[in-house]
Amino acid sequence: xxxxxxxxxxxxxxxxxxxxxxxxxxxxxxxxxxxxxxxxxxxxxxxxxxxxxxxxxxxxxxxxxxxxxxxxxxxxxxxxxxxxxxxxxxxxxxxxxxxxxxxxxxxxxxxxxxxxxxxxxxxxxxxxxxxxxxxxxxxxxxxxxxxxxxxxxxxxxxxxxxxxxxxxxxxxxxxxxxxxxxxxxxxxxxxxxxxxxxxxxxxxxxxxxxxxxxxxxxxxxxxxxxxxxxxxxxxxxxxxxxxxxxxxxxxxxxxxxxxxxxxxxxxxxxxxxxxxxxxxxxxxxxxxxxxxxxxxxxxxxxxxxxxxxxxxxxxxxxxxxxxxxxxxxxxxxxxxxxxxxxxxxxxxxxxxxxxxxxxxxxxxxx
Amino acid sequence: xxxxxxxxxxxxxxxxxxxxxxxxxxxxxxxxxxxxxxxxxxxxxxxxxxxxxxxxxxxxxxxxxxxxxxxxxxxxxxxxxxxxxxxxxxxxxxxxxxxxxxxxxxxxxxxxxxxxxxxxxxxxxxxxxxxxxxxxxxxxxxxxxxxxxxxxxxxxxxxxxxxxxxxxxxxxxxxxxxxxxxxxxxxxxxxxxxxxxxxxxxxxxxxxxxxxxxxxxxxxxxxxxxxxxxxxxxxxxxxxxxxxxxxxxxxxxxxxxxxxxxxxxxxxxxxxxxxxxxxxxxxxxxxxxxxxxxxxxxxxxxxxxxxxxxxxxxxxxxxxxxxxxxxxxxxxxxxxxxxxxxxxxxxxxxxxxxxxxxxxxxxxxx
Numbered sequence: 093x094x095x096x097x098x099x100x101x102x103x104x105x106x107x108x109x110x111x112x113x114x115x116x117x118x119x120x121x122x123x124x125x126x127x128x129x130x131x132x133x134x135x136x137x138x139x140x141x142x143x144x145x146x147x148x149x150x151x152x153x154x155x156x157x158x159x160x161x162x163x164x165x166x167x168x169x170x171x172x173x174x175x176x177x178x179x180x181x182x183x184x185x186x187x188x189x190x191x192x193x194x195x196x197x198x199x200x201x202x203x204x205x206x207x208x209x210x211x212x213x214x215x216x217x218x219x220x221x222x223x224x225x226x227x228x229x230x231x232x233x234x235x236x237x238x239x240x241x242x243x244x245x246x247x248x249x250x251x252x253x254x255x256x257x258x259x260x261x262x263x264x265x266x267x268x269x270x271x272x273x274x275x276x277x278x279x280x281x282x283x284x285x286x287x288x289x290x291x292x293x294x295x296x297x298x299x300x301x302x303x304x305x306x307x308x309x310x311x312x313x314x315x316x317x318x319x320x321x322x323x324x325x326x327x328x329x330x331x332x333x334x335x336x337x338x339x340x341x342x343x344x345x346x347x348x349x350x351x352x353x354x355x356x357x358x359x360x361x362x363x364x365x366x367x368x369x370x371x372x373x374x375x376x377x378x379x380x381x382x383x384x385x386x387x388x389x390x391x392x393x394x395x396x397x398x399x400x401x402x403x404x405x406x407x408x409x410x411x412x413x414x415x416x417x418x419x420x421x422x423x424x425x426x427x428x429x430x431x432x433x434x435x436x437x438x439x440x441x442x443x444x445x446x447x448x449x450x451x452x453x454x455x456x457x458x
Numbered sequence: 459x460x461x462x463x464x465x466x467x468x469x470x471x472x473x474x475x476x477x478x479x480x481x482x483x484x485x486x487x488x489x490x491x492x493x494x495x496x497x498x499x500x501x502x503x504x505x506x507x508x509x510x511x512x513x514x515x516x517x518x519x520x521x522x523x524x525x526x527x528x529x530x531x532x533x534x535x536x537x538x539x540x541x542x543x544x545x546x547x548x549x550x551x552x553x554x555x556x557x558x559x560x561x562x563x564x565x566x567x568x569x570x571x572x573x574x575x576x577x578x579x580x581x582x583x584x585x586x587x588x589x590x591x592x593x594x595x596x597x598x599x600x601x602x603x604x605x606x607x608x609x610x611x612x613x614x615x616x617x618x619x620x621x622x623x624x625x626x627x628x629x630x631x632x633x634x635x636x637x638x639x640x641x642x643x644x645x646x647x648x649x650x651x652x653x654x655x656x657x658x659x660x661x662x663x664x665x666x667x668x669x670x671x672x673x674x675x676x677x678x679x680x681x682x683x684x685x686x687x688x689x690x691x692x693x694x695x696x697x698x699x700x701x702x703x704x705x706x707x708x709x710x711x712x713x714x715x716x717x718x719x720x721x722x723x724x725x726x727x728x729x730x731x732x733x734x735x736x737x738x739x740x741x742x743x744x745x746x747x748x749x750x751x752x753x754x755x756x757x758x759x760x761x762x763x764x765x766x767x768x769x770x771x772x773x774x775x776x777x778x779x780x781x782x783x784x785x786x787x788x789x790x791x792x793x794x795x796x797x798x799x800x801x802x803x804x805x806x807x808x809x810x811x812x813x814x815x816x817x818x819x820x821x822x823x824x
Contacts, residue, residue: 238692320689326604327690328717335716340706344717350701351694351710 093396093404094150094411097447099125103415110142136160143168150411151176152404155249158198166192173410175201175403177249179256183299183424190423200410200427201403202386203228203309203367204295209406209440210369210384210451211297212431218373218380222305224297227278227288227368229312230399232361233390239321240314243356244363244399248349250356253311254321255330258290259298261307266298272318272325274310280366282387286312296426312366324348362390365398367451383454391448402449409443459762459770460516460777463813465491469781476508502526509534516777517542518770521615524564532558539776541567541769543615545622549665549790556789566776566793567769568752569594569675569733570661575772575806576735576750576817577663578797584739584746588671590663593644593654593734595678596765598727599756605687606680609722610729610765614715616722619677620687621696624656625664627673632664638684638691640676646732648753652678662792678732690714728756731764733817749820757814768815775809 099107108127111117117128133139134157143149143165151161151174158176162185165172171194174182182198189196199205207226215221232242243250257268274290293309301307324330329348334341367386374380388398410427413419413436421429430436441451465473474493477483483494499505500523509515509531517527517540524542528551531538537560540548548564555562565571573592581587598608609616623634640656659675667673690696695714700707733752740746754764776793779785779802787795796802807817 238689323604323686323689324693327721329695329714331717335713335720337708337713337716338706340704340708342703342706342708342713344713347701347703347708347710347713348695350703351697354701355693 093400094152094407095120095126096123097404097408098150098411099123101412108146110139133157133161136164140164140167143170146170148173148411148414150174150407152407154246155179155252162196162198163188166194166196169194171195171197171414173197173200173407173414175199175205175407177204177252179252181296181299183296183426186424193422195414195419195422196424197410197414197430198424198426199295200407202230202365202399202406204293204297205403205427206386206406206444206451207293207309207367207369208297208427209431209437211301211371212428213437214369214371214373214382215301215428216432216434216437217375217382218371219375220303221301221371221373223370223372224301224304224307225368225370226293226309227312227366228293228309229286229288229366230402231283231286231312231314231364231366232358233364235314236358236361238355240317241356242358242361242363243353244397245403247353247356251330251345251349251352253291254325256292258292258309259294260290260309261294261298261304264303264305272322274308275318276310277315278312280312283364283366285315286366287315287318288312289318297428300426300428362392363398364389365402367402378457381456381458383456385452385454386449388449401447405444405447405449406440409440412443413439459766460518460773461486461492462489463770463774464516464777465489467778474512476505499523499527502530506530506533509536512536514539514777514780516540516773518773520612521545521618528562528564529554532560532562535560537561537563537780539563539566539773539780541565541571541773543570543618545618547662547665549662549792552790559788561780561785561788562790563776563780563796564790564792565661566773568596568731568765568772570659570663571769571793572752572772572810572817573659573675573733573735574663574793575797575803577667577737578794579803580735580737580739580748581667581794582798582800582803583741583748584737585741586669587667587737587739589736589738590667590670590673591734591736592659592675593678593732594659594675595652595654595732596768597649597652597678597680597730597732598724599730601680602724602727604721606683607722608724608727608729609719610763611769613719613722617696617711617715617718619657620691622658624658624675625660626656626675627660627664627670630669630671638688640674641684642676643681644678646678649730649732651681652732653681653684654678655684663794666792666794728758729764730755731768733768744823747822747824749822751818751820752815754815767813771810771813771815772806775806778809779805 095107095109106125110129110131112132120126149165149172153176155177158178159180166189236242276288278286278288288310291311331344365388369384372381390398461473461475472491476495476497478498486492515531515538519542521543524544525546532555602608642654644652644654654676657677697710731754735750738747
């Protein structure tokens with residue numbers, strides 16, 4: 093979706109899509125101004141060479157490949173807007189990105205991504221920020237068996253999300269909690285009762301937002317999902333300790349990725365994305381709560397999932413800021429920095445709205 | 459336990475134990491009158507040759523190897539008392555066993571096994587049998603995470619039990635229901651509330667018991683177990699359709715056997731076995747219900763699991779009937795036939811009681 097959207101922009105000459113999987117490239121074959129190139133992007137040296145000469149890179153890789161692709165872009169001297177759920181901290185690349193005279197926007201999807209942009213907006217609008225609560229779910233429009241879920245992204249990174257410890261801020265202190273913990277019940281109009289639990293989605297916000305008392309990200313799922321996923325986790329199906337079966341040594345996590353891919357990729361299942369970003373803080377005129385709500389559906393006309401819409405369009409909006417030359421910073425610039433700038437924030441929001449991704453804002457004084 | 463118990467009997471000269479796994483044989487190394495022999499018993503021809511010349515074989519193999527070992531014993535001209543949960547119907551071997559002048563006692567563990575013997579006793583005592591309900595559970599003495607269970611036998615055959623459709627009799631007609639279906643709540647004094655569900659444990663009883671209106675076997679587990687196991691099943695972890703991971707093609711079921719073995723074999727967990735056999739029928743003096751109840755604990759003194767006690771001692775009791783020459787039938791003789799004979803039934807029950815496995819009988823007229 094990133095490639096198609098960028099290729100349709102009048103200011104763009106050509107988009108080249110690189111993938112290891114021929115079948116993915118074939119889907120883009122006959123689209124004007126899209127070229128395709130088969131390559132194993134896990135080879136950082138080759139990837140960096142391939143990036144050279146391009147104006148901009150948009151990264152949409154699994155978490156295990158994300159950090160490497162940022163490094164490759166820096167080495168190639170090309171700016172990158174990325175959306176990988178990499179375990180590494182992208183901010184450590186700040187100095188080398190500055191030295192290479194490039195801009196790296198990490199975590200630029202829906203959440204992390206749009207969520208950071210909205211937090212940035214709050215940081216700019218409030219005098220003091222006390223609490224930040226992010227809740228996000230990419231869900232089928234109704235619960236699908238066997239897990240009440242259907243995947244619209246990467247099963248490997250879904251498992252990663254369910255095992256990576258979540259870093260949150262409690263009572264002003266950063267702390268780490270187990271993934272899938274902190275289970276709560278949440279009522280979402282239009283979807284009914286959902287459950288939410290901690291995931292490690294704050295990421296750069298843990299470094300860029302200071303002085304906050306409470307800060308957390310929770311993921312939304314249909315009720316019962318967490319209990320079922322815990323069965324898989326607790327039985328060892330997400331473990332990395334290899335098991336030998338039929339003479340083959342395989343990591344349970346790799347194996348479960350394949351087994352779950354069969355049941356979680358469900359053709360013809362339409363998705364919905366919910367994002368709530370709530371920021372509580374002080375303004376000269378009193379205690380203020382800002383709540384942003386996104387509720388986005390599968391695009392029937394284009395056959396594009398809501399997950400793709402909300403992540404890709406956010407990524408493209410950031411790409412456009414760079415391509416149009418309005419973003420001139422160098423180094424690693426997390427999306428909350430875009431949100432803190434009036435002009436950039438409004439540009440991103442109006443581009444999202446143009447594509448039908450609407451974010452409602454509610455402000456209240458208390 | 460079968461080998462040790464037989465080797466300790468004064469009438470037995472020697473027991474030879476055959477296994478593919480050296481570590482299993484090593485455990486028996488220094489026990490008087492036990493010889494060990496490493497062999498792949500999956501090779502039916504070799505197994506049959508190895509059996510020749512012995513007085514009797516006791517079979518304790520996984521379900522996939524059970525039927526082959528019965529055939530091997532018949533070919534070798536040696537009687538066999540077996541306890542494999544084989545998918546095949548052992549009764550089809552009746553004529554060839556008769557022709558070879560041997561006796562084959564299939565399904566001779568606790569349930570199937572002791573359960574069949576008790577049903578046979580009821581068949582002999584009642585004029586007409588109307589209902590047979592068997593409930594059995596081999597459980598840890600308290601629920602163990604992650605599944606509220608700990609395995610004392612074969613994880614491969616545990617999965618088999620959870621996927622093999624269960625044949626039961628309803629309204630006088632044999633019917634097949636899904637494994638794990640028919641969930642009920644049962645109160646077992648000493649263990650509290652358990653759940654029970656259909657498993658395919660009737661087996662030879664479906665052929666040997668006629669004219670019965672209701673007949674079923676249910677397996678007992680701690681509450682919540684079935685729901686968790688269904689998550690694994692519904693996600694495809696028990697499927698036989700190979701998945702490719704790390705370049706290896708492996709059946710999810712084989713793989714899950716290894717993963718679950720890690721979490722279900724729990725050292726230092728003591729087990730308990732519960733068996734209820736309820737038979738309702740007519741006697742000259744009215745409608746009668748006979749209920750047999752077994753409640754057996756881990757043997758702390760000998761370090762022998764209750765699962766081993768109840769299965770092995772039943773098997774050994776049948777072996778002794780053959781070795782002592784009191785069983786002279788030829789062909790396939792399912793354990794319910796032993797139960798129908800007064801002398802054989804009392805011999806089995808007194809041998810079990812000698813070893814501390816007590817079955818209580820409650821008779822009521824209604």
